[in-house]
Amino acid sequence: MMNAKSQLTVTFLPDNCSASVKHGVSLLEAVRKAGIKLPTRCGGKAGCMMCKVSVESADAGALRPPAEAEKRKLGSLLDEGVRLACQAAVWGDVRVHIPEDPLKAAVRRRLEAARRGEAEDLW
Ligand code: FES
Numbered sequence: 491m492m493n494a495k496s497q498l499t500v501t502f503l504p505d506n507c508s509a510s511v512k513h514g515v516s517l518l519e520a521v522r523k524a525g526i527k528l529p530t531r532c533g534g535k536a537g538c539m540m541c542k543v544s545v546e547s548a549d550a551g552a553l554r555p556p557a558e559a560e561k562r563k564l565g566s567l568l569d570e571g572v573r574l575a576c577q578a579a580v581w582g583d584v585r586v587h588i589p590e591d592p593l594k595a596a597v598r599r600r601l602e603a604a605r606r607g608e609a610e611d612l613w
Contacts, residue, residue, distance in 0.1 A: 495513070495582075495583075496512065496513070497510045497511070497512065498510070498511055498512070498513060498552075498580050498581075498582060498583055498584070499583045499584075500517065500520040500524070500580055500583075500584055500585075500586060501583075501584070501585045501586070502521065502524055502526055502585075502586050502587075502588050503585060503586065503587045503588070504587070504588075504590075505526070505588070507524050507525065507526065508524060509521075509523035509524035510523075511523060511580055513580065513581060514554075514579050514580065514581070515579065515580050516534070516575065516576055516577070516578065516579055516580070517541075517543060517553070517573065517575035517576075517578045517579075517580060517586060518530070518534055518541055518575040518576040520575075520580060520586075521541075521543075521575055521586075521588070526588060528540070528541055528543075528575065528588065530576065532576075534576035535576070536559040536560055536563050536574055536576060536577050539563055539564075539574065541574050541575040541576045542564075542567075542572055542573070542574060542575070542589060543572070543573055543574075543575045543578075543586050543587060543588055543589070544570070544571045544572050544573065544586070544587045544589070545571050545573060545584060545585065545586055545587070546571060546585065546587075547571060549584045549585055549586075550571065551581070551582065552580070552581055552582035552583060552584035553573060553578040553579065553580060553581060553582075553584060554578060554579035554580075554581055556568060556573065556574075556577065556578070557577065559577065560573070560574050560577040560578070
């Protein structure tokens with residue numbers, strides 16, 4: 491007998507926003523439902539690796555274990571908690587780390603430098 495909650499909560503970090511999804515929905519769908527932009531090129535076919543996210547080991551069981559295509563693509567990254575959002579299905583409440591967009595990361599570094607008083611050389 492299956493004992494799954496009908497609605498599961500996927501929380502995305504670092505923004506701490508969440509989506510409520512049904513059991514078995516892909517993480518990529520949950521990402522979109524939460525309004526997060528995660529660009530992809532392969533249409534969710536484990537081809538582009540642009541949908542990489544990570545989960546802490548405590549939450550690993552809240553996602554369907556990786557199938558062959560995902561194992562082949564990620565290799566040892568799987569051991570570090572990396573998953574392909576298009577392949578990982580949600581089986582339980584889970585917290586997912588979205589990697590920072592490179593452009594956003596550059597802006598953040600500049601803002602942090604400005605806060606430290608290094609603004610004069612920045613712009
Ligand atoms: S969307 Fe391309 S690998 Fe997941």
